[in-house]
Amino acid sequence: MRRNEKHPESQMLSLGYQADKHLGAVKCPLFLTSTFAFKTAEEGKAFFELAYGLREKAKGEEMGMIYSRVDNPNLHLAEQRLAVWDGGEDAAFFSSGMAAISTMLLTFLKPGDLLIYGAPVYGGTDHFINHVLPDFGVDVFQFTAKDDFNGIKNRLEKDYPHRYPAFIFTEIPGNPTNALIDIEMCNRLATDLSRDGKRPLLAVDNTFLGPLFQHPLKWGADISVYSATKFIGGHSDLLAGACVGRGDLITKIKGMRTFLGSMLDPHSCWLILRSLETLKIRMERQAASAQKVAGHLKDHPLVEKVHYLGFLADDDPQKVIFDKQCLSAGSMIAFEVNGGEQAAFAFLNHLHHFKLAVSLGSTESLAEHPATMTHVDVMASDRQLFGITDGLVRLSIGVEEPEDLIEDIDQALAA
């Protein structure tokens, strides 16, 4: 990444694009092309040599476009700009968050390897880790936000004696209750579980707070991974995923992406470029509104418990992690309605403004019921462990006027 002087939000309007090379078009045009013409056969040969890593780049040599499964100008620009927010050397965009997560894990895991992961994770990730990877000969070990460094090490040694993980995966904050795992602790774990100078890679699913309010690379993570369908896309009009991190790791992931064909299409990249321009104002506004909505819920007599990162008590160990690694409480709220599933459903069915839908991080506010929707596939015992009760409702706060949202919540709770 070029660490130039400007703030990330300013770089989103300029980095990597020159209007004078595109007839003065202020916005990067959309490159709907599957393939790219070489100037000469020699140029084609040179691009392929670089693409397959057959030789190092000569001094001043620039890699060009070959084929849109490998690279495309819209994909390239979106990746350059996303990397800025996380302070990563490079980024890779994928056709969905699951494409990013699965491509990344398949890049670095092979049969006989051990993966350790911090639960809860997104339902699709949970399924991929527990039902797909084991079929490929990968062993899996789970920990939660309640485990500390020594607890994880001791249990790992008991379950998998003398085994060293190849990869550590976490999702922070956890979905839907916002449980926090200390990234720095995971980094120490990775160092401690190194063998023969080989350190397990550490990846953090940063979808809920990133790339604005949490920077995993700063705390020792190797890769920050995203469902860009959520805040990064931010308008519920596309599916995308991304990985950000060290250049050599992203190059390896892009290599696997070329063969799985899981890259993002040019049109979605173009939409992402638009979205990155408003990322900061959207996320800041959504977080400010969420604070008002959460404050209102906390005082409501029909609400039992509010899971919101802004309400952590001073003596809560989660608060120490929050103060260290999170720059905002974000805009995700989960709360328990008195009266279990029946009361939660009555609430959801009476909302007028909130859309009853899964997904999150968009301009419009959304509400859903984790126990029967996003987390229905999670084992009942795990649901209990993670606090996903029958009365739990999850809200994603959009950019609307918060007073209107509060009014809608009040009338639905009253009903």
Ligand SMILES: *Cc1c(COP(=O)(O)O)cnc(C)c1O
């Ligand atoms: C939505 C989501 C995913 C999956 O992303 P898709 O874009 O739907 O494939 C992964 N992780 C988290 C935290 C998510 O919220």
